[in-house]
Amino acid sequence: MNVLKRLLRQNEAYLGVLIVVLCIVITIANPSFLTFENIAGFLKSYSMIGIMAVGTLFVLILGGTPDVSFTAIAQVVEYAVVVMTLAFGGNIFVAILAAAIMGTIMGLVNGFVIHYFRVPTIIVTIATFNIYFGMMYVITRGKLINNIPIMFKQFGNVLLFPTQSKIGGTYGLSLHPLIWLAALLIGWFILRRTFLGRSIYAMGGNEVAAERVGIRTMWTRVFVFAFVGLLSGVAGVVHVSIVQSVVPNIIVGKELEVIAAVVIGGASVFGGRGTITGTFLGVLLFAILNNGLTLLSISSYWYNVTIGVVITTAITVSAYQQLRQSRTRVNVKIEA
Amino acid sequence: MEEFLQLRDIRKSFVGVYALKGVDFSIRPNEIHCLVGENGSGKSTLIKIISGVLQPDSGEIFVEGRKMDHMEAAASLARGIHVIYQDLSLFPNLSVAENIALSEIEEIGRSLIDWRQVHSIARAAMERIKVDIPLEALVGELPIGLQQLVAICRALTSDLKLLILDEPTASLTKHDIDNLLRVVRDMQQAGIAVMFVSHKLNEIFEVAERITVLRDGVSVGTLPREELTNEKLVGLMTGKTITETRFAFEAMPEAGQPLLEVRGLSKKNNFADISFSLSAGEIVGITGVIGSGRTELALALFGISPADEGEILVDGKRVTVRNVQDAVDAGIAYVPENRLVQGLIMKQSVADNIIASVLKRILTPLRLIDPQQRRHRVEEWVEALGIKVSDADVPVQTLSGGNQQRVVIAKWLATNPKILILDGPTVGIIRELAGRGMGVLLISDEVGEVVTNCNRILLMRSGRIRSEIRAEGIHADEVQRLVEAGA
Numbered sequence: 001m002n003v004l005k006r007l008l009r010q011n012e013a014y015l016g017v018l019i020v021v022l023c024i025v026i027t028i029a030n031p032s033f034l035t036f037e038n039i040a041g042f043l044k045s046y047s048m049i050g051i052m053a054v055g056t057l058f059v060l061i062l063g064g065t066p067d068v069s070f071t072a073i074a075q076v077v078e079y080a081v082v083v084m085t086l087a088f089g090g091n092i093f094v095a096i097l098a099a100a101i102m103g104t105i106m107g108l109v110n111g112f113v114i115h116y117f118r119v120p121t122i123i124v125t126i127a128t129f130n131i132y133f134g135m136m137y138v139i140t141r142g143k144l145i146n147n148i149p150i151m152f153k154q155f156g157n158v159l160l161f162p163t164q165s166k167i168g169g170t171y172g173l174s175l176h177p178l179i180w181l182a183a184l185l186i187g188w189f190i191l192r193r194t195f196l197g198r199s200i201y202a203m204g205g206n207e208v209a210a211e212r213v214g215i216r217t218m219w220t221r222v223f224v225f226a227f228v229g230l231l232s233g234v235a236g237v238v239h240v241s242i243v244q245s246v247v248p249n250i251i252v253g254k255e256l257e258v259i260a261a262v263v264i265g266g267a268s269v270f271g272g273r274g275t276i277t278g279t280f281l282g283v284l285l286f287a288i289l290n291n292g293l294t295l296l297s298i299s300s301y302w303y304n305v306t307i308g309v310v311i312t313t314a315i316t317v318s319a320y321q322q323l324r325q326s327r328t329r330v331n332v333k334i335e336a
Numbered sequence: 337m338e339e340f341l342q343l344r345d346i347r348k349s350f351v352g353v354y355a356l357k358g359v360d361f362s363i364r365p366n367e368i369h370c371l372v373g374e375n376g377s378g379k380s381t382l383i384k385i386i387s388g389v390l391q392p393d394s395g396e397i398f399v400e401g402r403k404m405d406h407m408e409a410a411a412s413l414a415r416g417i418h419v420i421y422q423d424l425s426l427f428p429n430l431s432v433a434e435n436i437a438l439s440e441i442e443e444i445g446r447s448l449i450d451w452r453q454v455h456s457i458a459r460a461a462m463e464r465i466k467v468d469i470p471l472e473a474l475v476g477e478l479p480i481g482l483q484q485l486v487a488i489c490r491a492l493t494s495d496l497k498l499l500i501l502d503e504p505t506a507s508l509t510k511h512d513i514d515n516l517l518r519v520v521r522d523m524q525q526a527g528i529a530v531m532f533v534s535h536k537l538n539e540i541f542e543v544a545e546r547i548t549v550l551r552d553g554v555s556v557g558t559l560p561r562e563e564l565t566n567e568k569l570v571g572l573m574t575g576k577t578i579t580e581t582r583f584a585f586e587a588m589p590e591a592g593q594p595l596l597e598v599r600g601l602s603k604k605n606n607f608a609d610i611s612f613s614l615s616a617g618e619i620v621g622i623t624g625v626i627g628s629g630r631t632e633l634a635l636a637l638f639g640i641s642p643a644d645e646g647e648i649l650v651d652g653k654r655v656t657v658r659n660v661q662d663a664v665d666a667g668i669a670y671v672p673e674n675r676l677v678q679g680l681i682m683k684q685s686v687a688d689n690i691i692a693s694v695l696k697r698i699l700t701p702l703r704l705i706d707p708q709q710r711r712h713r714v715e716e717w718v719e720a721l722g723i724k725v726s727d728a729d730v731p732v733q734t735l736s737g738g739n740q741q742r743v744v745i746a747k748w749l750a751t752n753p754k755i756l757i758l759d760g761p762t763v764g765i766i767r768e769l770a771g772r773g774m775g776v777l778l779i780s781d782e783v784g785e786v787v788t789n790c791n792r793i794l795l796m797r798s799g800r801i802r803s804e805i806r807a808e809g810i811h812a813d814e815v816q817r818l819v820e821a822g823a
Contacts, residue, residue, distance in 0.1 A: 213425075268429075272430075
């Protein structure tokens with residue numbers, strides 16, 4: 001009974017139910033939703049958002065305002081890695097490693113500035129967003145790259161469980177969702193099983209108290225932003241291996257969608273709360289919504305409207321619950 | 337018995353102003369010791385010196401007989417000295433188990449978390465003081481009394497020798513306090529010294545073996561409990577012998593109907609069937625323990641959480657109070673218990689805080705704020721209330737507690753209220769305000785203050801007014817007994 005109550009209280013349960021209902025509705029309207037081909041497809045196209053969401057979750061738990069520079073980091077890294085591999089060759093592993101390192105460095109810059117100058121995250125990251133993204137344009141003049149090295153295409157075309165489709169092509173599970181899964185597992189392990197992860201929650205709950213129990217707040221904060229940078233770098237490589245060309249402004253602009261998915265997943269914008277499961281479900285909800293609209297032949301312009309409605313409903317419901325709680329709270333036991 | 341901690345002639349100054357000018361203090365192992373003093377007497381500075389957060393300018397500190405040349409925070413902790421501040425320093429978003437065990441896990445220095453270990457550390461600490469709080473509960477969802485026990489359990493995970501509790505009873509109910517005192521006695525049995533720090537006389541005095549009084553940065557005496565009477569203590573704290581002149585109410589000659597009349601006011605889960613009246617020039621006290629509904633009643637009268645049913649009449653006319661603006665329009669002002677959260681915008685200037693409640697009244701025809709009127713109003717109130725500030729444009733947070741209090745009062749007096757509700761703080765000027773024809777409701781659990789400053793006292797218990805007492809001729813102890821009997 002107690003377990004059931006706890007489960008019902010959790011945001012994840014609501015989200016899970018919502019997703020199941022949505023899946024049923026879409027499947028009734030168009031049975032091709034619930035096929036391996038379709039599911040593998042939308043998981044692949046949401047891998048980049050999913051990887052970035054793990055980083056955003058860390059930032060929201062740490063507390064303060066969200067980071068908005070991670071899409072610029074992914075964009076810059078994507079461009080730089082492609083340019084570098086075009087010039088020097090290498091293989092996909094070297095490319096991912098290089099992307100991770102570049103991303104981490106840009107994240108470290110964010111972390112140090114935020115910690116040492118005590119500037120709100122959103123201000124610092126708006127600034128660095130413009131610096132990173134702007135510098136890329138200054139150097140590249142916004143040139144598109146269509147002939148990307150073959151390694152990204154090869155990596156993007158690897159299929160697990162390849163299956164022949166009726167109309168002749170081959171489909172299967174690509175590697176991108178597996179990288180997303182790896183990001184989720186690493187994120188879960190850090191948050192749940194390491195002292196560092198618990199320190200992030202502790203700082204989000206009460207930073208002064210965290211310092212008093214001996215948590216190294218500087219190192220913890222810098223780690224979070226470096227981790228966001230690392231994930232963004234990897235997300236950049238994932239993206240280029242999916243779209244197989246570099247359009248220098250295609251990733252930026254996704255940051256609000258990522259933050260929204262994490263918030264829908266139950267992370268508190270006031271810090272200290274949020275889970276990997278919730279974040280995964282939040283991204284999954286967006287992926288299914290997007291895919292569902294396509295399958296129901298509804299214009300993709302409705303996607304943004306739907307997301308807006310979902311977010312508004314979610315925050316209104318939780319605010320209403322809190323209001324009701326405060327109204328029915330017993331302040332004084334009145335005697336007859 | 338040898339002292340666990342001894343301080344000799346501790347002095348400390350901040351930018352030329354002395355906070356401590358000669359403090360002697362000592363505490364024996366497993367002693368329960370109270371440190372009392374009014375706000376600004378140097379209690380917090382002394383705690384910070386004991387905990388190693390601040391270094392004294394001069395003086396000697398001995399721990400277990402050994403002189404400490406330089407006591408840093410880590411050294412103090414290593415000697416088993418632990419402070420629980422008023423804010424408790426807990427993590428509201430984490431479980432009870434984690435709150436208790438986190439500092440110990442940090443100490444052990446393991447980078448991976450073993451949840452069984454977290455739980456066993458927490459369980460062991462709770463067993464030591466015989467409390468049982470669900471390990472998985474979120475601390476932020478616990479009542480304040482249990483949160484306090486969680487903070488104590490966390491201190492117990494280290495090798496605790498001296499626990500310092502800063503204002504521990506400030507927002508606890510009678511039941512919580514009893515529970516806390518039981519825990520403290522248990523710790524005493526286990527050889528842990530406990531130091532209570534407080535600015536008022538309360539329950540904890542009963543368990544203290546010795547009491548040290550601070551006044552203006554000087555320790556004016558350490559006395560065993562038996563030798564101390566209330567009057568002696570107040571005398572030591574204030575430096576004055578109390579010649580208490582009681583408030584004498586004289587009905588205004590022209591006053592016909594009461595200024596404020598409340599009939600059958602009720603709010604579910606807060607209070608029920610409250611009826612009373614307040615005349616111009618009266619000071620009426622409302623007293624009762626925490627959880628009796630006294631503050632909830634004030635919040636309803638001021639429209640913060642409005643009542644469900646009943647009538648409020650001002651000057652004989654029925655008013656509807658659904659929100660704060662309604663109350664202000666009806667001529668009601670409210671100075672809250674907690675000035676930090678309810679009364680002031682800490683980062684804004686003294687001037688802006690004072691005019692915040694009367695912005696609409698100082699507008700030019702173009703509906704912009706008139707700078708001359710603004711300055712005029714601010715100067716008037718800074719002077720009237722004697723707010724010590726060099727420049728009214730400095731942020732409120734830079735002021736001392738007492739001056740912040742005056743700013744809150746100035747802010748509400750600026751609205752020119754007929755009825756003033758004071759929750760908690762008593763201020764010197766209330767008699768003068770009453771003399772000018774204002775009606776004052778003084779909500780407080782400090783019976784002594786209520787008895788001296790009011791002409792009538794309403795006693796609340798379990799959400800209802802249980803009795804009305806005329807303050808004239810009654811002794812504070814008698815009222816205290818009535819309050820406690822009601823708990």
